[in-house]
Structure formats: C-alpha cells, structure tokens
Amino acid sequence: MNHAQQAAKPETHGYHLGIAEAGKCFALKGDHREALRHYREAIRLAVSSAAPEVFFRHYCQCVLESLELTGQFGEVIEYCEKADAYYEQIGAQRKLHGRDHASILERLGMIYAKQGEREAAIASLEKARTLAGSERLALTEQVYGWLRRGMVPDVARLTAAQRKHQYFTVRAEQVDARRARPLAADSGANRRGSNPFDISD
Structure with a gap:
C-alpha cells in the first residue's frame, strides 16, 4: 500500500462513520427507514474499503435495533x-467472540419474548x-x-x-450530530422491505 492509499483509509473510514452517524440521527427521530438506508450504505462502504471488522459489527447492530424497534422481528x-x-x-476462539455470541442470543431471546414465544425466549436467554x-447480562437476568x-x-x-x-446502542448521549453526513434524498431504489444487509448494487 502506498502513502496515498494509507492516507485515504482514515478519510474513507471517517466517511462511512459519518453516514452511519446520520443514520443514528434519523433513528433517534423515529425515521428508521432513512436510518436503515444510511446504515446499509455505511456497511457497503466499510466492506468495500476493507475496514476493520468492528465497523461492520457496529453498523449491523444499528440495523438490528432499527428493525427491532419497527417490529420487523422476522x-x-x-x-x-x-x-x-x-x-x-x-x-x-476469542473472549470477544463469546461476548458477541451472548449478546446475539440475548437479542434473539428478547425478540422471542416480544412475540410471546416464552419457551424459545427462555432457551435463548439460558444459552446467553x-x-x-x-x-452477567443484567437485561438477560x-x-x-x-x-x-x-x-x-x-x-x-x-x-x-x-x-x-442500555441495550440499545443508538442513544442520544452516544450520537454526535456534528459528524453526521446525510446521504442525498432517497430516489426510491431503497424500498421498505428490502434486505438491509444486502450491500450488492
């Protein structure tokens, strides 16, 4: 990698971070459709720029929160x-994997609980x-x-x-609106119901 490419990496990461931050601002206003559109673009840019995995995991968590808060449990x-x-x-393989796995199962258990599926919720939370x-996961307990x-x-x-x-990552005290980089208005290509994890265009 040459010096120009090395310099471009932080700028690229700052760009997809700004888009994700704009998504969080929309989510806090209750506009989860726009939030999901921004998160999807942030994921696409993070993957295409070979950003560290932590970015992808964080953006996916934001996606899951917006889906959950809009009742898209499936x-x-x-x-x-x-x-x-x-x-x-x-x-x-790593302690981080164990924590991530537990948090995924906590989320799954919460969704089952919201759907009234008691036994499935208990099974997921027990595993978490x-x-x-x-x-200890206080919410799980x-x-x-x-x-x-x-x-x-x-x-x-x-x-x-x-x-x-504090189960939700997207909270007012955690969002910096000054870093937000909103995307241009939606042309209609990103329709409600499209897979927010699909980054292929």
Missing part, C-alpha cells in the same frame, strides 16, 4: 440464528447466560427471571427494560 431472528450458527461453528458466565416465574411481559415493558439496561 429479519432480526433470521440474522441472529445465522450468527448463532456461525459462532457455534467457530467456537469461542451460560456464555456470559461471570460477566431480569427478563429470564420474569419468564421463569411465569410472567408475560408485553412489548412496552420489555422495551422499557431494554432502555433501562
């Missing part, structure tokens, strides 16, 4: 199940608890306890618990 479940299978295949080990006691928390109560335990 897509979240599909992603989480694939991620669970992937982590099962590679094993806990095992993977977390001594690094609370919701797992509710379900084991036979409680049936509704979506509002579950979402309130998520906010209490």
Whole structure:
C-alpha cells in the first residue's frame, strides 16, 4: 500500500462513520427507514474499503435495533440464528467472540419474548447466560427471571427494560450530530422491505 492509499483509509473510514452517524440521527427521530438506508450504505462502504471488522459489527447492530424497534422481528431472528450458527461453528476462539455470541442470543431471546414465544425466549436467554458466565447480562437476568416465574411481559415493558439496561446502542448521549453526513434524498431504489444487509448494487 502506498502513502496515498494509507492516507485515504482514515478519510474513507471517517466517511462511512459519518453516514452511519446520520443514520443514528434519523433513528433517534423515529425515521428508521432513512436510518436503515444510511446504515446499509455505511456497511457497503466499510466492506468495500476493507475496514476493520468492528465497523461492520457496529453498523449491523444499528440495523438490528432499527428493525427491532419497527417490529420487523422476522429479519432480526433470521440474522441472529445465522450468527448463532456461525459462532457455534467457530467456537469461542476469542473472549470477544463469546461476548458477541451472548449478546446475539440475548437479542434473539428478547425478540422471542416480544412475540410471546416464552419457551424459545427462555432457551435463548439460558444459552446467553451460560456464555456470559461471570460477566452477567443484567437485561438477560431480569427478563429470564420474569419468564421463569411465569410472567408475560408485553412489548412496552420489555422495551422499557431494554432502555433501562442500555441495550440499545443508538442513544442520544452516544450520537454526535456534528459528524453526521446525510446521504442525498432517497430516489426510491431503497424500498421498505428490502434486505438491509444486502450491500450488492
């Protein structure tokens, strides 16, 4: 890699970070359609520029949050199940993998709980608890306890618990609007219902 390419890397990363930040601003305003459009473009740029994996993981987390908050549970479940299978295949090669795997299962358990699928929720949260080990997941512990006691928390109560335990990454105090780089207005190509993880154009 020459000096020009090395210099371009931070600039490129700053660009997709700015697009993702704009997506977060839209999400905080409740415009998750625009948020998803921005996250999708940030993922595409991160992949095409061979950005460190941490960017891709973070942007995917933002996508999952917007999907969850708009009730698109099927897509979240599909992603989480694939991620669970992937982590099962590679094993806990690093401590980070174990934490990521546990958080994926926590998310899956929360979605099942929101859908009223008690047994599936308990199974996912139990697995998350095992993977977390001594690094307890406070939200998992609370919701797992509710379900084991036979409680049936509704979506509002579950979402309130998520906010209490800072489950959502996209929070006002974590977003810097000054870094946001909004995309041009949507031409209609990014329709509601398109796969937000599809970065092929």
